[in-house]
Amino acid sequence: MPVEPSPAPLSVRASASRMGSELLSRLADIVGERHLLSEREDLYCYGYDGTAQHALPDAVVLPANTRQVAEVLKLANARHVPVVPRGAGTNLSGGTVPIQGGIVLALTRLDQLLEIDRANLTATVQPGLVTAKLHEAVERQGLFYPPDPASYSVSTLGGNVAEGAGGPHCFKYGTTKDYVLGLEVVLASGDVLRTGGKTVKNVSGYDLTHLFVGSEGTLGVVTEITVRLIPLPEERHTMLAVFDTLEDAARLVSNIVAARIVPVTLELMDEVVLRVAEASHPIGLPLDAEAALLIEVDGNREEARHQLERVSQILDSSGARQVRVARTPAEVDELWSARRAVSASLSRLCAVKISEDATVPRAAVPEMVRRIKALAREHRIEVAVFGHAGDGNLHPAALLQDRTPQEMERADRFFADIFRAALELGGTLTGEHGIGVFKARFLSLQHGAAGVAAMKAIKAALDPNGILNPGKIFGQV
Amino acid sequence: MPVEPSPAPLSVRASASRMGSELLSRLADIVGERHLLSEREDLYCYGYDGTAQHALPDAVVLPANTRQVAEVLKLANARHVPVVPRGAGTNLSGGTVPIQGGIVLALTRLDQLLEIDRANLTATVQPGLVTAKLHEAVERQGLFYPPDPASYSVSTLGGNVAEGAGGPHCFKYGTTKDYVLGLEVVLASGDVLRTGGKTVKNVSGYDLTHLFVGSEGTLGVVTEITVRLIPLPEERHTMLAVFDTLEDAARLVSNIVAARIVPVTLELMDEVVLRVAEASHPIGLPLDAEAALLIEVDGNREEARHQLERVSQILDSSGARQVRVARTPAEVDELWSARRAVSASLSRLCAVKISEDATVPRAAVPEMVRRIKALAREHRIEVAVFGHAGDGNLHPAALLQDRTPQEMERADRFFADIFRAALELGGTLTGEHGIGVFKARFLSLQHGAAGVAAMKAIKAALDPNGILNPGKIFGQV
Numbered sequence: 001m002p003v004e005p006s007p008a009p010l011s012v013r014a015s016a017s018r019m020g021s022e023l024l025s026r027l028a029d030i031v032g033e034r035h036l037l038s039e040r041e042d043l044y045c046y047g048y049d050g051t052a053q054h055a056l057p058d059a060v061v062l063p064a065n066t067r068q069v070a071e072v073l074k075l076a077n078a079r080h081v082p083v084v085p086r087g088a089g090t091n092l093s094g095g096t097v098p099i100q101g102g103i104v105l106a107l108t109r110l111d112q113l114l115e116i117d118r119a120n121l122t123a124t125v126q127p128g129l130v131t132a133k134l135h136e137a138v139e140r141q142g143l144f145y146p147p148d149p150a151s152y153s154v155s156t157l158g159g160n161v162a163e164g165a166g167g168p169h170c171f172k173y174g175t176t177k178d179y180v181l182g183l184e185v186v187l188a189s190g191d192v193l194r195t196g197g198k199t200v201k202n203v204s205g206y207d208l209t210h211l212f213v214g215s216e217g218t219l220g221v222v223t224e225i226t227v228r229l230i231p232l233p234e235e236r237h238t239m240l241a242v243f244d245t246l247e248d249a250a251r252l253v254s255n256i257v258a259a260r261i262v263p264v265t266l267e268l269m270d271e272v273v274l275r276v277a278e279a280s281h282p283i284g285l286p287l288d289a290e291a292a293l294l295i296e297v298d299g300n301r302e303e304a305r306h307q308l309e310r311v312s313q314i315l316d317s318s319g320a321r322q323v324r325v326a327r328t329p330a331e332v333d334e335l336w337s338a339r340r341a342v343s344a345s346l347s348r349l350c351a352v353k354i355s356e357d358a359t360v361p362r363a364a365v366p367e368m369v370r371r372i373k374a375l376a377r378e379h380r381i382e383v384a385v386f387g388h389a390g391d392g393n394l395h396p397a398a399l400l401q402d403r404t405p406q407e408m409e410r411a412d413r414f415f416a417d418i419f420r421a422a423l424e425l426g427g428t429l430t431g432e433h434g435i436g437v438f439k440a441r442f443l444s445l446q447h448g449a450a451g452v453a454a455m456k457a458i459k460a461a462l463d464p465n466g467i468l469n470p471g472k473i474f475g476q477v
Numbered sequence: 478m479p480v481e482p483s484p485a486p487l488s489v490r491a492s493a494s495r496m497g498s499e500l501l502s503r504l505a506d507i508v509g510e511r512h513l514l515s516e517r518e519d520l521y522c523y524g525y526d527g528t529a530q531h532a533l534p535d536a537v538v539l540p541a542n543t544r545q546v547a548e549v550l551k552l553a554n555a556r557h558v559p560v561v562p563r564g565a566g567t568n569l570s571g572g573t574v575p576i577q578g579g580i581v582l583a584l585t586r587l588d589q590l591l592e593i594d595r596a597n598l599t600a601t602v603q604p605g606l607v608t609a610k611l612h613e614a615v616e617r618q619g620l621f622y623p624p625d626p627a628s629y630s631v632s633t634l635g636g637n638v639a640e641g642a643g644g645p646h647c648f649k650y651g652t653t654k655d656y657v658l659g660l661e662v663v664l665a666s667g668d669v670l671r672t673g674g675k676t677v678k679n680v681s682g683y684d685l686t687h688l689f690v691g692s693e694g695t696l697g698v699v700t701e702i703t704v705r706l707i708p709l710p711e712e713r714h715t716m717l718a719v720f721d722t723l724e725d726a727a728r729l730v731s732n733i734v735a736a737r738i739v740p741v742t743l744e745l746m747d748e749v750v751l752r753v754a755e756a757s758h759p760i761g762l763p764l765d766a767e768a769a770l771l772i773e774v775d776g777n778r779e780e781a782r783h784q785l786e787r788v789s790q791i792l793d794s795s796g797a798r799q800v801r802v803a804r805t806p807a808e809v810d811e812l813w814s815a816r817r818a819v820s821a822s823l824s825r826l827c828a829v830k831i832s833e834d835a836t837v838p839r840a841a842v843p844e845m846v847r848r849i850k851a852l853a854r855e856h857r858i859e860v861a862v863f864g865h866a867g868d869g870n871l872h873p874a875a876l877l878q879d880r881t882p883q884e885m886e887r888a889d890r891f892f893a894d895i896f897r898a899a900l901e902l903g904g905t906l907t908g909e910h911g912i913g914v915f916k917a918r919f920l921s922l923q924h925g926a927a928g929v930a931a932m933k934a935i936k937a938a939l940d941p942n943g944i945l946n947p948g949k950i951f952g953q954v
Contacts, residue, residue, distance in 0.1 A: 119731060119840035142737060164680035175678055177687075178655065191927035198838040201652055201870045201908035203641035203691045204916075204923055205950060206932045210654075210687035214680045231737030254596060260619060260708030302779035361675040363596035393678045431678035439681075446681055450668040455683045457938035462931060473682060 019058040023079060027061050027103070030071045035062040035109070046104045049089045049096045050151070052352065053437060057084065057098040062106045066184060066192060066223040069105065073221065073467075074190030076103055082470050083188075085217040087128055087156030090149075091163050092355065093436025095216050099471045105221060107158050113137055114224070122181060122198050124226045127158020134227075144232040146173035149432065150343070158222050164214030166432030171390030172264040172298075173230075175432065177213045184224035185212055188463040198226060211458070216434050217469040219462045235304035236264065240335045241315055242285060242292045242322040246270070249291035250366035252318045253389050256295075257362065259314060261307050265296035266390035267339050270369070273386045276345040277338035285338065289321055293389065294339050342386050343397075350382070350399035354411055358422035359393040359431030371421045372396045379414040393431035420445070440475035496535040500556060504538050504580070507548045512539040512586070523581045526566045526573045527628070529829065530914060534561065534575040539583045543661060543669060543700040546582065550698065550944075551667030553580055559947045560665075562694040564605055564633030567626075568640050569832065570913025572693050576948045582698060584635050590614055591701070599658060599675050601703045604635020611704075621709040623650035626909065627820065635699050641691030643909030648867030649741040649775075650707075652909065654690045661701035662689055665940040675703060688935070693911050694946040696939045712781035713741065717812045718792055719762060719769045719799040723747070726768035727843035729795045730866050733772075734839065736791060738784050742773035743867035744816050747846070750863045753822040754815035762815065766798055770866065771816050819863050820874075827859070827876035831888055835899035836870040836908030848898045849873045856891040870908035897922070917952035 019038075028036045037043065037060040046060045058081075063069045076083045082102025089096045098104055111128035116138060123138055123145065131152040138145050148167035149155055155165070161183070166175040182196030185208075195208040212220055243249040253266060269277065269292045278285040285292065297307035308325070315323050326332040347353045360368045369385055372394070376383035382401075387394035396418060398411045419429050419442050429439050429446050444452045456474060459466075496515075505513045514520065514537040523537045535558075540546045553560045559579025566573045575581050588605035593615060600615055600622065608629040615622050625644035626632055632642070638660070643652040659673030662685075672685040689697055720726040730743060746754065746769045755762040762769065774784035785802070792800050803809040824830045837845045846862055849871070853860035859878075864871035873895060875888045896906050896919050906916045906923050921929045933951060936943075 117838075117840070119734065120838040121734065122838075164684075166678050166680075170678060175680075177684065187927065187931065191930070193925060193927040193931060195924075195928070197905060198903050199836045199870075199905050199908065200868045201643050201647060201836050201865075202905045203643075203652075203909060203911050204906045205912060205920055205928070206696075206935060207641075207654065207687045207691055208928070208931060210684045211935075214684055219683075231739065257596065257598065262708065300780060300783060302783045303777060306777060306779045359676045359678050361594075361597040361599075363594070388678075391677045393676075426675050428674060428676050428679045429681045431676065432680060434680050435682060443682060448670060450664065450670040451672070451682070451685070453668070454664065454670060454685060454939060458683060458688075458935055461934035461938035 019081070023081070024059060026075055027059060027072065030075070031061045031063050031068050035064070036060070046086070046106060047098060049094060050092045051094055051438070053094040053097045055097050055099045056101065057104040058101045060104040060106055062109050064109050066186065069186045069221055069223055070190040070192055072103065072105060073186055073188055076467050077188050077190065077465055080465050080467060083467050084469050085162070085221045087159035088130070088151070088154045090151035090155045091159060091434060091436065093163070093430070093434040094438050095163060095434050095436040095472060097437065099437060108156070110223065116141060116143070117198065118143070120198050121229045122226050123229055124224065125157050126224060127156060127161070127222050129157050131155050131157055131160055138229055139232055142232050143229040145179065145227060145229055146170070147176045147179060157225055161213050161222050161225055162215065162217050163434040164432065166393065168265045168267055168388055171266055171388060172262045177210055179227045180209055180213050180225060181228050182226040183209055183212055183222050185220040185222050187220045188465065188468050196226070200228065214434065216436065216472050218459060218472055219468065233298035233304065234300045236296055236298040237304055237308040238326040238332045238335050239295045239311065239315070240292060240324045241295065241320040242289045244289055244321050246291045246369055247366060248319055249293050252293060252314065252320070253365065254363070255314050255318065256311060259310055261297070261310055263295050263307070263311070263390060264298045265294060266388065267294040268365070268385070268387055268389035268394070269294070269339065269342065270385040272384035273342050274338070276349065276384070277341055280341050280345040281337040283334050283337065286321060294335060339386070346384055346397055346399060351402045352400040353397055354400070354415070355395050355397040356415055356418065357393060357395055357431045357433045358418055358427060358429060359391070360422050360425045360427035362390065362392045364425040364427065365389050365392055365394065368394060368421065368425055368427070372418060375414055375417045375421070379410055379417070381411060381414045391431070392427065416442070435473045437472060440473060443474065496558070500558070501536060503552055504536060504549065507552070508538045508540050508545050512541070513537070523563070523583060524575060526571060527569045528571055528915070530571040530574045532574050532576045533578065534581040535578045537581040537583055539586050541586050543663065546663045546698055546700055547667040547669055549580065549582060550663055550665055553944050554665050554667065554942055557942050557944060560944050561946050562639070562698045564636035565607070565628070565631045567628035567632045568636060568911060568913065570640070570907070570911040571915050572640060572911050572913040572949060574914065576914060585633070587700065593618060593620070594675065595620070597675050598706045599703055600706055601701065602634050603701060604633060604638070604699050606634050608632050608634055608637055615706055616709055619709050620706040622656065622704060622706055623647070624653045624656060634702055638690050638699050638702055639692065639694050640911040641909065643870060645742045645744055645865055648743055648865060649739045654687055656704045657686055657690050657702060658705050659703035660686055660689055660699050662697040662699055664697045665942065665945050673703070677705065691911065693913065693949050695936060695949055696945065710775035710781065711777045713773055713775040714781055714785040715803040715809045715812050716772045716788065716792070717769060717801045718772065718797040719766045721766055721798050723768045723846055724843060725796055726770050729770060729791065729797070730839070730842065732791050732795065733788060736787055738774070738787055740772050740784070740788070740867060741775045742771060743865065744771040745842070745862070745864055745866035746771070746816065746819065747862040749861035750819050751815070753826065753861070754818055757818050757822045758814040760811050760815065763798060771812060823861055823874055823876060828879045829877040830874050831877070831892070832872050832874040833892055833895065834870060834872055834908045834910045835895055835904060835906060836868070837899050837902045837904035839867065839869045841902040841904065842866055842869055842871065845871060845898065845902055845904070849895060852891055852894045852898070856887055856894070858888060858891045868908070869904065893919070912950045914949060917950060920951065
C-alpha cells in the first residue's frame, strides 16, 4: 500500500540527542564499538526496506551471537526503546523501517550455515544467511529447500521466517512456514527459548514455532532456524502458453487441477506484462494476447515426464494460441526471462510502481483479475497483473506516472478496494509480503475485532512493553 | 504416562450439589433440556478418554451450533466454571478427562461435512465429524486427506485438530497441522473468531490457526475446520521386510532416505510385536527375527512403480531375511493385519498396557530403540516397540501384569527415563498424542522455564480465567 507516513525531517532525528550517549555506550559495551552505528550517514542506510518507506533509527547494532542479541533486548526493554530486527531489508511491507526510531538490530553477521543433516533431512542456519546460499548448499547434496521469494539472492532466512515468505515454488511445495521445524528466539525480556526441533512430528505444548513465523519481528528475535529439506526433484520441465483471453488461461489452470496435477510453478502474466516483457526481452510473444502462463512440472524422471505429457495434452485441447516447451537450459532461461524481467521492466515504465499481494482462493483468480482491471479503470490507475495463479497469489502492480500526493492517494484508494475485493472473495490481505505498515489499517477488516484483539493480547503477553518492531501489523498505537 | 491422579470418590462429585441448579437451568436454556446431561450415570460416560484416566464432570452439554457454544462459554467464563471440550474422546493423554469437574462440552452433534471444494482443493467440516467419513467422502471424489490417526474410524476432526493428530501416512504427507488452513474458534469469552481461510498462502497477522491446532482445548473451542486436500495417489504398493537384527532394519530406513525415496508408510515392529502378531494372525513370520518393517510407497502409476522398484533393489542388498510384496488387495490386508492387530493383541497379553509416543529425529531411531530396551531391563518392565520409523515417532508399550501402585510407579519411572532419553537425542515428549495430563510435569524439561512461561502467558492472554480444559498441558496449578 502506498500510504507513506511522512518521516520526520532528518535534523529532528539526530541520534545521540534522542537516544542519549549513556545508552549508546551501553550498546557499544555489548556488541563492541565497531558494531554500533550512530552516525547519521550510517543510520540512513538502515532506514529503508524494499518499499519507498524510510525513517531514521537512533542506532544500529550488529550483534555477533545470541548472547549479544539477548543483552541488547534486555537493555532496550528496561528503557522502553523500540527494537527493529532486520536482515537484508528486502521486504515489501515497510516491515523493517524503524518508523518509531530506536535501535535497528541488524542480524547480518549471524550468517552461518550451521549444519546440513542428511540423515534427518534438516538444515540449521543463522538468521543472516542469504537464502540463495542455503539453496546452493543443499542442492549440492541432492536436497531441496523449496521456498523461493523473488528476493532470494539477497534476502536472508531470518527475514523469510519473519515475513513467512513464499515464492513461485509454493503452489506445489508450500511456503517458509511449511519448512520451519524449530527456532531459537530471544524474547523482548532477553529470555532465550527454543521451539520445535528436528522432528517432523511434535505436539508438545503450543506450536510457538508457527506463531513466530510470519510475526514480522513483533514477538521475538529469531537467532537460529532449523528447516526441513526434501529430496531434490530429478527433473523439471518448463512450458510457456499464451492465450487470447484471460478466461482461457484461467480455464487451463482449473483443468490442470482437475486432472490432479500439481505443477511446481504456474505463473500468470497479463497483457501489460506480456508487452513489457516482449519489449525488454523479445522472444516473439504475440502483443495482442490477454494472458500467458509459465508452467513447470517436476519430480523424479518418470513422474516429471508423465506430468509434462499430461499438461501438454491438456494444453492441446485448451485453445492456447501458442505453446512452447523448453528443450534446453537456454530455452528454459528464455521462457523465464519474461517473468524475471517483469518487476524491473514495469518500474522503468513509471515514476512509482506499487506492487501488492492480495491473495484469493485459486478458483477465484479469474474473478479477482476482472475486478482488479475494473477497479483500475474506475480509479484511472494503470495496472499490470502477474503472480502465482496456482495458489491465488496475484501481484497487481499500479504504475504511477508521478509521485504527487493526489496520485498516491488515488493509488491508495485503488488498493483499498482491491483488498476489499480479495476479502469478499474469501481471500487474504497478504499471501507472502506481510502486513507491515501498509496494511495495518485493514487488519480488522479481515480478522474482525475478536481476531485483532486475540493477536494484540498475544503481543502484549510476549512483549509487554511493546518494544519489538512497534507500529507494525497493528499500526501506530 | 501412567500417573493417575486419583479421581475423587463418585459421591463427592454428585453434580447438582457442586454446580447448582440455577447454572444447570441456564445451560438447559442454551442447549435445550434434552442436550444437557446431569444424571450421574450419564456424567460417568463423559469422564473417560482413551487412557485409564477417569473423573466425573458436573454437567455435559451437547450444543447444536456455534452460537450455543459461545453462550455456554460466556456463562462458564462469568462463573469461572471449567469447560472441557471433547469429540469422541479417543485421545491417549488424559486430554478430555474433566479432572477439575465442570462442564464437558461434547461437540458430537456438530458433525456435518459442510463442503468439499474441488476447485480449491479444500474441505470444510464441523468438529464432530468422524475422520473416516471425511476420508471416504473425499476419496470418492479422487481427493485425499492424509492424516490417519489409529483411531480414525471413531475419532473426530475436532479432536484431531485439538491434539495435532498424526498417523502412519505422516512420514510422507505430514500431520493434521499441515492440512488445517482455517478455523472458526470460540474463545473463553464467548467471542467467535475465524482464522486463516481457503488460501494456502496467508501471512496476514499472527498464525492463530497453528496456535489452536494442538492446543488441546486449552485456548478455544474449534467449531469449524477448513482443511487442504491433495489429489488421491493413483497407486500404492505394500511390502513387509523381516530382519534378523534391529540394526539391519534401521540401516534399511537410512538407505531408503539416502536414495531420496519418501515412502508413505514405514512402520517398525520389534520382536515382541512380531511374535504377538504371528500368534493372533499367523502369516508365517519368523519368530526369532528382531524386527520387521511394513513399507508402502504411493504416487501416480509411474512414480509408485518406480519407487517400488527402487525400494525392492535396496531391500535385495539389505540382508533382509524375508521380503514380501503384496500383489493383491487381500495380500495387502494380510501384511497389514500384523500392524493393525498390535494394540489389541498386546492388550490381551497384560493387565495394563501403557503406550507412549516419545519421538526422536529419524536418525536416532536405532539408538532410541536400544535405550528403550535397556531401560526396560533396568526397570524390569516388559516392553514392546512399534511405531513410525520414518518420522522417529516410536510407540514403546509397557505391558504390566497387574495394576498395583508399585507396578504403576515402576512404569512411571520407566517412562520418565524414556522421555529424558528422547529429549537427550534431540526429540520431543510427544509426536502425536499431546501432553494432556500425563506429560505435564515434563513440559519444562523440554521447553525450559522461558518456553513454559511463554506458553502460560499466551494461555492467560486468551483465557484469563483459566476455564478451558484446566490442568492440561501445564498440570494442576
